[in-house]
Amino acid sequence: MEFGxxxxxxxxxxxxxxxxxxxxxLDTIRAVSNSxxxxxxxxxxxxxxxGMPGLLISEEDVGTGLTLFDAAIVAMELGRNMAPVxxxxxxxxxxxxxxxxxxxxxxEKWLPxxxxxxxxxxxxxxxxxxxxxxxxxxxxxxxxxxxxxxxxLDAAEADALIIADAEENLYLVSADAEGLECNHLPSIDGTRxxxxxxxxxxxxxxxxxxxxxxxxxxxxxxxxxxxxxSFGASEEMLHRAVDYAKERRQCDRVSGSFQAVKHLCAExxxxxxxxxxxxxxxxxxxxxxxxxxxxxxxxxxxxMDEIGRFVARTATEVHGGMGYxxxxxxxxxxxxxGFNRAQLGSPEKLRNLAAALQGLSGAADTLLQTAAAx
Amino acid sequence: xxxxxxxxxxxxxxxxxxxxxxxxxxxPEDTTHSxxxxxxxxxxxxxxxxxxxVEKGYASRTVPTEYxxxxxxxxxxxxxIIADEFFKANVPQGxxxxxxxxxxxxxxxxxxxxxxxxxxxxxxxxxVFWCQGYSEPNSGSDLASLQTSATEDxxxxxxxxxxxxxxxxxxxxxxxxxxxxxxxxxxxxxISYLIFPMDTPGIEIRPLQTMTGHPSFNEVFFTDVRVPKxxxxxxxxxGWKVANSTLSHERGMLSNANLSHERLQKxxxxxxxxxxxxxxxxxxxxxxxxxxxxxxxVQSMRLHEMRLISDAxxxxxxxxxxxxxxxxxCELNHQLDSLAxxxxxxxxxLYDGIPSMELDGIWQQLHMYDLxxxxxxxxxxxxxxxxxxxxxxxxxxxxxxxx
Numbered sequence: 001m002e003f004g005x006x007x008x009x010x011x012x013x014x015x016x017x018x019x020x021x022x023x024x025x026l027d028t029i030r031a032v033s034n035s036x037x038x039x040x041x042x043x044x045x046x047x048x049x050x051g052m053p054g055l056l057i058s059e060e061d062v063g064t065g066l067t068l069f070d071a072a073i074v075a076m077e078l079g080r081n082m083a084p085v086x087x088x089x090x091x092x093x094x095x096x097x098x099x100x101x102x103x104x105x106x107x108e109k110w111l112p113x114x115x116x117x118x119x120x121x122x123x124x125x126x127x128x129x130x131x132x133x134x135x136x137x138x139x140x141x142x143x144x145x146x147x148x149x150x151x152x153l154d155a156a157e158a159d160a161l162i163i164a165d166a167e168e169n170l171y172l173v174s175a176d177a178e179g180l181e182c183n184h185l186p187s188i189d190g191t192r193x194x195x196x197x198x199x200x201x202x203x204x205x206x207x208x209x210x211x212x213x214x215x216x217x218x219x220x221x222x223x224x225x226x227x228x229x230s231f232g233a234s235e236e237m238l239h240r241a242v243d244y245a246k247e248r249r250q251c252d253r254v255s256g257s258f259q260a261v262k263h264l265c266a267e268x269x270x271x272x273x274x275x276x277x278x279x280x281x282x283x284x285x286x287x288x289x290x291x292x293x294x295x296x297x298x299x300x301x302x303x304m305d306e307i308g309r310f311v312a313r314t315a316t317e318v319h320g321g322m323g324y325x326x327x328x329x330x331x332x333x334x335x336x337x338g339f340n341r342a343q344l345g346s347p348e349k350l351r352n353l354a355a356a357l358q359g360l361s362g363a364a365d366t367l368l369q370t371a372a373a374x
Numbered sequence: 375x376x377x378x379x380x381x382x383x384x385x386x387x388x389x390x391x392x393x394x395x396x397x398x399x400x401x402p403e404d405t406t407h408s409x410x411x412x413x414x415x416x417x418x419x420x421x422x423x424x425x426x427x428v429e430k431g432y433a434s435r436t437v438p439t440e441y442x443x444x445x446x447x448x449x450x451x452x453x454x455i456i457a458d459e460f461f462k463a464n465v466p467q468g469x470x471x472x473x474x475x476x477x478x479x480x481x482x483x484x485x486x487x488x489x490x491x492x493x494x495x496x497x498x499x500x501x502v503f504w505c506q507g508y509s510e511p512n513s514g515s516d517l518a519s520l521q522t523s524a525t526e527d528x529x530x531x532x533x534x535x536x537x538x539x540x541x542x543x544x545x546x547x548x549x550x551x552x553x554x555x556x557x558x559x560x561x562x563x564x565i566s567y568l569i570f571p572m573d574t575p576g577i578e579i580r581p582l583q584t585m586t587g588h589p590s591f592n593e594v595f596f597t598d599v600r601v602p603k604x605x606x607x608x609x610x611x612x613g614w615k616v617a618n619s620t621l622s623h624e625r626g627m628l629s630n631a632n633l634s635h636e637r638l639q640k641x642x643x644x645x646x647x648x649x650x651x652x653x654x655x656x657x658x659x660x661x662x663x664x665x666x667x668x669x670x671x672v673q674s675m676r677l678h679e680m681r682l683i684s685d686a687x688x689x690x691x692x693x694x695x696x697x698x699x700x701x702x703x704c705e706l707n708h709q710l711d712s713l714a715x716x717x718x719x720x721x722x723x724l725y726d727g728i729p730s731m732e733l734d735g736i737w738q739q740l741h742m743y744d745l746x747x748x749x750x751x752x753x754x755x756x757x758x759x760x761x762x763x764x765x766x767x768x769x770x771x772x773x774x775x776x777x
Contacts (some may be wrong), residue, residue, distance in 0.1 A: 001383070001451055002376045003677075069375060119771035242766050257769035259759070265756035265766055270698040277677035278670070284375045296673075303670035351666035352659075359646060360656050360665070 003277070005073065012066075013073050019046055020081035026329040032084035033190035033332065038156050040084045040357050044117065047083075054115025056099075061111035068092070068221055072228035072283035079232030082332050084121055084191035088229070088343075089154035093222045094121035097162050099216060101170050110160075110172070112367040121162060122155030123222070124173070124197055128215055129345055138165045138199060145171060145204045149197040153343065155182055156193030163197065163204070168212055171204035178202070189339035191332075219344055220297040224282045226340040227304040228298075231275055233333045233340075237315035238268045240330060244319050255320070263365030264314050270362045271307045278303060295357055302350035308337040379455075390459040393430060398465050401425065407633070411743055412588045413542040416469075416500050424469050424500040432456050433468020434498040442495025450687045454680075461632045472541065473497045473504030477550050477569075484567075484608035484616045493548075493569070504761055505572070507537040507551030507594060508617065514539075515756050517552075518561050518614060522596060524553040524568065526603075531555065531568070533576075533599040539750065543579050543592035546572050556611050565613035570601040586742045587726065631676040634703065637710040637740075638672045641665060644717050655717055664713050671706050675699075694765035699706065701757040704748045711741035757773040 005013065023043050032040050047053075055071045057063025071092055078087055084142060095114055098107050113119045127136055127149055138147040155161055161180075173180060178201040180335045187194045242265050245256030255261050284298035285292040312334040316323035323330050341347065355361040379387055402419040409416070416424075427433035428444065435453070437443020446452070460467040468474075478497055481490055496502045513520040522535025533553055543549070549572055556564035572579070576599035608616035634750035645656035645665060654661055682695055714737040715722040725735040748754050762768040 001379065001680075001684055001702070002688070003377065003681045006375070242768065246768060250587050254769060256762075259755075262762035262768050263755070263758040265768060266701075266761035269761055269766055270696060270701050270758075273695050273698045274671075274674035274678035274702065277681040278674035280375065280681075281673075281677045284377070299670040299673050301668070302666070303674060306667070348663065354666045354669070355656075355662045360642070361659075361662055 004280075007068060009073055012070055015050055016047075016052075016077040017080070019050060020077055020083055021164075024081045024083055026332075029084055029191065029329065029332050031083050038084070038154075038191055038193035039086055043083065044085050047085055048117030051115075052085075052087070053117050053120075054095075055091060056095045057111045057115040057292065059180075061107065061115060063095070063111065063115040066282070067287040069280065069283040069287055071223060072279060075225045075228035076232035076235075076279075078238045079229035079234075079336065082191070082233065082336060086154040086157060086193075088222050088225045089123040090114060090120045090158070092225050093123045093125075093153075093218050094162055096221055097123075097170055097214075098209075101207035102172075102213040106207065119159040120154065120157050121156035121160050122152050122195070123218075124140060124152040124155065124161050124163040125215065125219060125344075126151035126153075127166075128168050129219055130349075136196075138163060140165045140167070140169065140171065140204065140206075141201075141302045143171070143204050143206055144201045145173065145199045146201055147199055149199070151185070151343075152182070152195040152197050154193060155197060156184055156196040158163050158350065159206075161197065162207070163199075164215060167212075167363060168215055170207040170209060170210045170215070173199075173202055173204045177204075187339060188335040189332075192336070216294065220294055221286060222344045223277065223301040223350070224286060224297045226343055227279050227301040228283070230304050230308040230337050230340045231272070231279055233336050234268075234272055234304075234311040234315075237311055237330065237333050237337075238265070238272060240328075241265060241315035242266070243316035244322070248320070255318075261318060264318055268311045268314050271310060275300075275304050275307055278348060281323050295354060298345075298350045298354040298357070302343070302347040302354070305341040305347040305350075309341060312337045340354060345357045379451075383455060384453055387455050387459065390456055391463075393432065394459060394463045394465055394492065397426065398463065401465045403466075406469050406471055407470070410541075410590070411586075411739060413545050413590050415503065415545050420466075420469070421500045423466065425469045426697075428498055434474065434478065437482065437494060437498055441482070441490050442498060450683050457632060461636070468481060469500055471504075471550070472506045472550075473502060474500075475751070476506065477504050480550070480567075480616060480619055483611075483619060486604075486607075487568070488604075489607060502548055503542065503546045504548045504550060505540050505543040505546035505592075505594075507540055507543075507549045509539045510536060511538050511593075515753060516619075519563065520552055520554060520565065522551075523552045523557065524566065524601070525709045526555075527600070530600050530602055531605075531666075533568075533596045533601060535596050537594040537596075538582070538591075540579075540592045540594045540755045541590055543572065543594050544581050544589070548572060549594075550607070552613050552617055555606075555613075559611060562614045563611050565617070566610050567613035567616040568601055568605045570599075570605050574599050574601065576600070584742075584746070586739050586746075588739070631672065631679045631703065634672045634706050634710060635676060637714070638669060638709065641668075641710060641714050641717065644714060648717055650719065650753050661713070661717055664716075667748075668706070668710055668713060671702075671709075675703060675706060694761065697757070697761045697765045700752065701754055701761065704744065705754070708744040708748060709740065711737055711744055715741055 023046055028040055051064040052061030055066045059065045098110055136148040136150045138145050138149050149163055158175050160175055163171050163173055179202040181198040183196045185194040185196055245261050246254055248255045279300045282296040285296040316330055316334055319328060319330060322328050376600050400423060402423050404420055424433060431444035431446055435444045435446040436448050439445035453642060474497060479492055481494055508517060510520050510522060524531035524533045550569045552565055553568055554564050555566040576597045578595040580593045582591040582593055583589055584591060646654060648655040725738055
């Protein structure tokens, strides 16, 4: 038994960590966050060199043919460094959607271009996960989509979108298709674009081999990756808090020599440590233990969301007033953790799903009749 | 990540399974845990089971054969296989506790040949029940300030003073005890680790009533207790070092994710079987939400332990990951008990001796006992100091003045 990273995975971790530490500074994050763009193009180019968008794409399709576990390792590093580049939609969920539901022709057309970083794909599944809201909902008529889809992930920079209609069929749509409108939704995290998509008879390419189980699997992968990213971001916040508390002097001693402060740091470390194994295992289960994959993903994200919120607020608190200012930039991590919490299912929803999945919830809840509950 | 057994371990797992299926009719109902909740002398059935496990190498397996053990090479993965298979089969594992888990490794590491020969075999075979004389009324978290004195008198020490929180002293035959033998030396240098019988004249034991109503702790008073110098383990004045090697065994022992998992499974059953207004209580969304929260925590601790075991098997150094187990594990168990009590509602407050209650108030008892474990064995606050200082390299607490 070996519970942990292999030598190759340690190399992947090192190379992403090194590149991200070299290229991402507070200025980089701030620049993207304050601009109308939601990604840093230079950073994207370097990460494409490392194979980031093609991690899950097979070698025949010019990807690196790795596993979700490997992608989770990368996501931890992206979160640690607050990397302003798209990942979960274009590098994880979209390739999986094409693999699970696409035809050979669709795969051949899109996967090599995704892997090469030539195209970015946004995912529009929120209504399939949560049920349509505010009158939203997409209907298909002869492969033409109409309606509104909310909370599209990574759509702002995307060349194409994968959209679920009301029947939970998947479609690929070009981002510049006639009749498609992509409205930016300002959110707390300026490096993670959210959009509302308005469709009027938009030409769509159905991913015809899809199934409801397929969507559940894609969403599960996305959840595990978001949990991994929040883990990396939380660890970074803890390290910053500890470093700050060792330097900041108050009352003639460093603030980290007060038990009140030390204990906050200890609590964060104690809560975070076990999360890593939980997330690793969820990713491993996705790759290798199908019967445990869905529950592991639900438990991993719901737990990480809670611990992430605790660490985000506590690490800020340990910084005192400085934590609240924009100067330290700590708030970018705080916001990334908060953003991830709400995406692809908030913890309460995921726990509901986990209960239903285990036959523990007798109450009928229409919101549960989505992906996992079936 | 590779969670499959290698061939050697696969075969070992089969051996364990075969042993369990062939011998489970001999297994007693009592476990280490039931003895901890209510200390009493081991029954013959429990002793026989323990001795069978020692002989077959499923308990104290790395203890050398010359001291009555199985003499296996340390292999943490095999230990985990034993623990997991016994747990899955719901068969009591080898006993742990102060003699077997704490004294035995200490004697093997620091004891003289004669001490090892005399005590190790009888201890692991559950023939001797030990208690631990560490804490004193004025020395709890600051253990090294202990004041019980041992004065030299020819070939003997004369012990005077008292101990508190002495688990099972009222049923123990032997004690391992920290005393101050060199009053002139510094706080940490004047302590010795002694072992002696509890029926030595001058020892008085007063059970300490606790909130559970079941005495498990005692106060122990020493008045001119005469103990030979040969009772010292690890050398005069070296007791602090010896004791610290024992404390690290205790910290490891107190966290055990399998135990948390077992409770979680019992709670799952409660959620499915307990009814309110003729509906399963599991339909109460708020309770279900709490259950899944704790399920995620139990899962994370089980996996975290698996990772630590895997790291230990690969000879990676212990670190932050090991330091968090006691704090998180004890708190988790207490939260599980709390949820079980809340699921039971009004019946959740019933306690001892209600024949109609399947579990006889066990959740209330655990709820209190586990609070005790959050405090005992290094309080949660001490654990946080350890995590912050040793795990995160934050400034140390100023040590109390050197006595």
